[in-house]
Amino acid sequence: MTDKPILTVENLTIDIPTGTGTLHAVRGIGFDLKPGETLGIVGESGSGKSLTSLALMGLLGRSIKTRATTMEFDGVDLLSASARAMRKLRGARMAMIFQEPMTSLNPAYTIGDQLMEAMTLHGNASKADARKRAIDLLQKVGITSAESRMTQYPHQLSGGLRQRVMIAMALMCGPDLIIADEPTTALDVTIQAQILRLLVDLQKEFGMAMILITHDLGVVARVADKVAVMYAGELVETGPTQAIFDAPSHPYTRGLLRCIPLPGKTERGTELGTIPGIVPSLVGDVSGCAFRTRCAHATPACRDAIPVHTAPGVRHSFRCISPTGFAEADDTPQSVEASV
Amino acid sequence: MTDTPVLELRNVTKTYKIKQGLFGTPKPLTAVNDVTLKLNKGDVLGLVGESGCGKSTLAKVLLGLEAPTSGEVLVDGKALGGQDRLALARRIQPIFQDPYSSLNPRKRIQDIIALPLRVHGVGNEASREKAVREILDVVGLPARVLTNYPSQMSGGQRQRVAIARALVMKPEIVICDEPTSALDVSVQSQILNLLGDLRREFGLTYLFISHNLAVVEHLATEVAVMYLGRIVEKTTVANLFDAPRHPYSQALLKSVLTPDPSMDVPETHLGMAYPNPIDPPSGCYFHPRCPAATKLCETRAPRAVQDAKGLVECHLHDEDVAMTTA
Numbered sequence: 001m002t003d004k005p006i007l008t009v010e011n012l013t014i015d016i017p018t019g020t021g022t023l024h025a026v027r028g029i030g031f032d033l034k035p036g037e038t039l040g041i042v043g044e045s046g047s048g049k050s051l052t053s054l055a056l057m058g059l060l061g062r063s064i065k066t067r068a069t070t071m072e073f074d075g076v077d078l079l080s081a082s083a084r085a086m087r088k089l090r091g092a093r094m095a096m097i098f099q100e101p102m103t104s105l106n107p108a109y110t111i112g113d114q115l116m117e118a119m120t121l122h123g124n125a126s127k128a129d130a131r132k133r134a135i136d137l138l139q140k141v142g143i144t145s146a147e148s149r150m151t152q153y154p155h156q157l158s159g160g161l162r163q164r165v166m167i168a169m170a171l172m173c174g175p176d177l178i179i180a181d182e183p184t185t186a187l188d189v190t191i192q193a194q195i196l197r198l199l200v201d202l203q204k205e206f207g208m209a210m211i212l213i214t215h216d217l218g219v220v221a222r223v224a225d226k227v228a229v230m231y232a233g234e235l236v237e238t239g240p241t242q243a244i245f246d247a248p249s250h251p252y253t254r255g256l257l258r259c260i261p262l263p264g265k266t267e268r269g270t271e272l273g274t275i276p277g278i279v280p281s282l283v284g285d286v287s288g289c290a291f292r293t294r295c296a297h298a299t300p301a302c303r304d305a306i307p308v309h310t311a312p313g314v315r316h317s318f319r320c321i322s323p324t325g326f327a328e329a330d331d332t333p334q335s336v337e338a339s340v
Numbered sequence: 341m342t343d344t345p346v347l348e349l350r351n352v353t354k355t356y357k358i359k360q361g362l363f364g365t366p367k368p369l370t371a372v373n374d375v376t377l378k379l380n381k382g383d384v385l386g387l388v389g390e391s392g393c394g395k396s397t398l399a400k401v402l403l404g405l406e407a408p409t410s411g412e413v414l415v416d417g418k419a420l421g422g423q424d425r426l427a428l429a430r431r432i433q434p435i436f437q438d439p440y441s442s443l444n445p446r447k448r449i450q451d452i453i454a455l456p457l458r459v460h461g462v463g464n465e466a467s468r469e470k471a472v473r474e475i476l477d478v479v480g481l482p483a484r485v486l487t488n489y490p491s492q493m494s495g496g497q498r499q500r501v502a503i504a505r506a507l508v509m510k511p512e513i514v515i516c517d518e519p520t521s522a523l524d525v526s527v528q529s530q531i532l533n534l535l536g537d538l539r540r541e542f543g544l545t546y547l548f549i550s551h552n553l554a555v556v557e558h559l560a561t562e563v564a565v566m567y568l569g570r571i572v573e574k575t576t577v578a579n580l581f582d583a584p585r586h587p588y589s590q591a592l593l594k595s596v597l598t599p600d601p602s603m604d605v606p607e608t609h610l611g612m613a614y615p616n617p618i619d620p621p622s623g624c625y626f627h628p629r630c631p632a633a634t635k636l637c638e639t640r641a642p643r644a645v646q647d648a649k650g651l652v653e654c655h656l657h658d659e660d661v662a663m664t665t666a
Contacts, residue, residue, distance in 0.1 A: 044524040045495075158614065159391070188390040189551055193595040196605045215525060218554075218597030222605045241601040259529035261558035263598055268558055268577060271533050275526035278494055 005032035006176055006209050007056075011069040014051050014060070014233075021283045025051050027233045030069075035176065038203065038210045040224030040241070042217060042256070046279055048233040049213045053179045056211075057096055058086040074176065091118040095170035099182035101162035105154040111138075111165055112150030119172045130172075137168040141198055160191040167195070171202065178203070181213045196223055217260060221245055226315075229253050232279055232290035239316030249309075249325035250318040252291045258331070273331075289319065297326040344417040345378040346545050347402070347432075347513055352376070352411035354397050358618055369618050371397040373569035374411070379513070384539065384546040386560030386577070388553060388592065390614060394569040395549045399515050402547065404428050415513075430460060433506035437518035439498030443490040449501055450486040456509045471508060478541075479504045479534060496527035500534070507538065517549045532559060553596045557581050565589045568617060568625040575650025585652045587630045624655065632656060 014026035026048040033039050043049045055066050058078060071078045073094060076085065098104040106114060115134040119125045125133070131150070138146035141164040154162055163183065170178055180199065184192040200223060203210050212223055220227055220241065227244045229237040229252065237250040248254045258273025266272070277294035280286075289295070292302035301321045309325070310317035318325055352375045357366035371394045379385050387395050400406040401413060404425050413420040415431060433456075436442040443452055450472055457468045473483055479500045490498055499519065506514055516535065520528040536559060538544060550556050556563060557577060564574040565586060573586040584590045594606050610629050615621050621628050627637040634655070642655045655661045 044526060160614075189553065189595040190390060190591060190608055190610050193597065193606050193608050194610070196597075197607060200605055216597070217525070217599040221599040221601045222597050222603060245599060245601045256525060257599065259525045260599070261532075261554045263554050263557055263581065263596065266558060269536065269561075271536070272529040272558070274530045274533065 003034065006035050006074050007033040008070050008072045009056070009068060010071075011067075012052065012055065012071060013065075013067045014048065014055055015065040015067075017063060017065075018283060024282045024286050025233050026055070027282075027286065029228075029230070029233075029235045031228055031235070031238065033177070033209045033211065035209050036203070036207045037226070038200075038212060038224045040220035040227045041211060041213045041230055042215065042220050042227060043230035044215055044279070046232075047230040049230055050181055052230075053096065053181050053211065053213055056179060057090055057094060058083075059090075088122070091175075092122045092124075092173040093175050094177045094179065095173070095175040097163075097166050097170050097178065097180040097183045099185055101159055101166050101186065102154075104166065105162060107154050110151050110153055111157070115150070115165070115169050115172060118169070122173055124173070133172060134168070137171055138165070140171075140202070141165075141168045142194070143168075160187055160195070163187060163191075163195055164198070167199065167202070171206070174206065175208060177209045177211070179211045179213070182215070183212070184219065185214070185216070192219075199223070217256060229256070233282055233286075234290060234319065236291065236320075237316075237318040239311070239318075240314055243311070243314050243316040247316075247327070249311075249316070249327060250291075250320055251295050251297060251326055251331060253318075254325075254327075254331055255294075289321070296331050297322070297329055343380070345414075346381050346416060347377075347379040347547075348414040348417070349375050349377040349398075349402075350412045350414065352398075352401060352408045352413060354394075354401055354406060355409045360618075367618050370569050370620075371617065372401065372408070375569075375571055377564060377571065377574070379545055379547065381512070381545055382539070382543055383562055384548055384560045386556035386563040387547060387549045387566060388551065388556055388563060389566035390551070392614065392617065393566045394617075395566055396517060398566075399434070399517050399547065399549060402513075402515055403432060403434055426460065429456075430509050431511050432513045432515060433509060433511040434515045434517065435499075435502050435506050435519045438522050439495055439502050440490075440522070442502055443498055445490050447489070448486070449488050449490070449493075452490070452501060453505045453508055456505060460509065462509075472504075475504045475508045478507065478538070494527075495523050496530060499523060499527075499531050503531075503534065503538070507542070510542070511544075513545045513547070515547045515549070518551070519548075520555065521550065521552065528555075535559065553592065554598070565592065568615060568620055570625065570653065571651070572626065572653045573651065575652075579650055583649075585649065585657055586626075586654050587632050587656070588626050591629075624653075636661065 010030040011028050012026060013028055016023040016025050031039060041049045054060050060066060068079055112134060116130040119130040120127060135146045138149060143149055143161060143164055184195050214220055224241050227241050228235050231252050237253045248257055255275040261272060275294050280290055280293050288303040289306045292298040306319045306321060308317050308319050309323050352372055354372040356369045356371060358369045359366045389395055401408050453472045454468050457471060476483060481500050520531050523531060539546060548560055560577050563577055563580045564571045567588050573589045580589060584593050591608050591610050595608050609631050623639045624637040624642050627633040636655055642653050642658060644651055644653045645658050
């Protein structure tokens, strides 16, 4: 492991033009990732997690405006790279695992064809070599009788197997960065544990960096080295996993942790914590803290620019007007209106 | 409890005929295999298991949407066949997983919620509207959404509409099939709180189907673990989550990822192979994946053992078997 980050993102902004104005879907986020490191991006639907990953892969449509101070992968500027240069990176050095194994495999081609495609396209292997690697990887991801699976079609495999095929496919060219967008959301708990175990083991073996996008705090806690909590297009809190779970500082992070029943901690049958209200619209001018409409501690100052506080030494930072993130105050919402 | 259970399943089996290939002879698929369950009033029975284990088929049988191949469903001690569907629907109502597809996009919220009342011919137009407004208040939605269409509402709001529609008939039993798995965590907790409040307020009985074990642990009073159409363990929440007995229940619980960064991703040793339900394994259905499987498990199906700690279907917990093998 070197100390030089393989991926650096600074001030990434994604604007989507809509009929009623510009949707500021991602606003000024930044993170970096070293080889072998895992970053977990947590957030609810609409927070901009998936858009961020698509922007990194250069998969956003042309009408969507992506800007950043820096968006660099191993010395290559991802924003100014030509379509050709991006094609060379994508699939070869940066690979993506999508959420739905049911829809992201092509039903008309065999597993083998789809596995071998990227490798032969990138021109660094013969068909025979690609086939050999595909079979190797299928075995590595725990698929038995890999050779016969090569000739099967996606519909002949179960959801767990398909997700394993997706992982094998992402690994075909030996990438340096894997972006896994909700890789286990569609799967059973038992399969989820196995797929995550597999991802973590493979990542260690090949020394890959990984971005794990999920809404599941349990997955992040177990897998990620560092966590970025995303809310309404902004990173509200970032830091090492242990620090975030030990001392969640942003009111939203604390709210999320209160919402889930914790086996062994939450008393069975008691009222769970809630975050009242809904995610604000990001169309038009957005200023101040986006969470203020749902925060128990909101004050008029939350409409202005929000400072970022960083705990010394550990690189744990969060955006809030309070230097403590109101950690000492009671988070219970004053009035719970069921607007969701 | 001595009173009659509100809902009882007696040896219910549901078999489908699955045709394999164009000219293949249909093979039986036993989705629900000899299930016996009792729900007392006010209970919340959590039903857990992997996809394909028969949870949803069981829910369909309970709702009267599928007739069991054999066995009986009893409501208040009376066999379900003896009551007509309409009478049954008054007492058992469903809440489905996906609030995006379970509400008619062309109908207004007031019509969606009032539909069960109209179907059952309850009251007149005015009293129905009053009932809709009341139930809307109960589930925590403002009256202004009455004229909205589902597309104008968020996922959490839609699920509240679905709950309102289920409760407007004042049913005694609500079958919740993965009611929160399509929702974000912050919304999920609100819906779970609401379900808990409604149960206390109206004395409802829930069958709560979910693959989220943390949610089941939180809401349920009893839990049944299902594997390949059979209930392999059924006991109280405390018993199951503090000391699971069936090796499958143990593996399921081990797979739960609690948000604890000091812990690693668990190794379950379950293997991938969820068996093909058309061609189930011999003996104990779970033996190919079971870490504790013995020779006996390959040949002989375990019997259900009912004791003070609940019901479990495993040779390990069958004293008679332990004696003969020892």
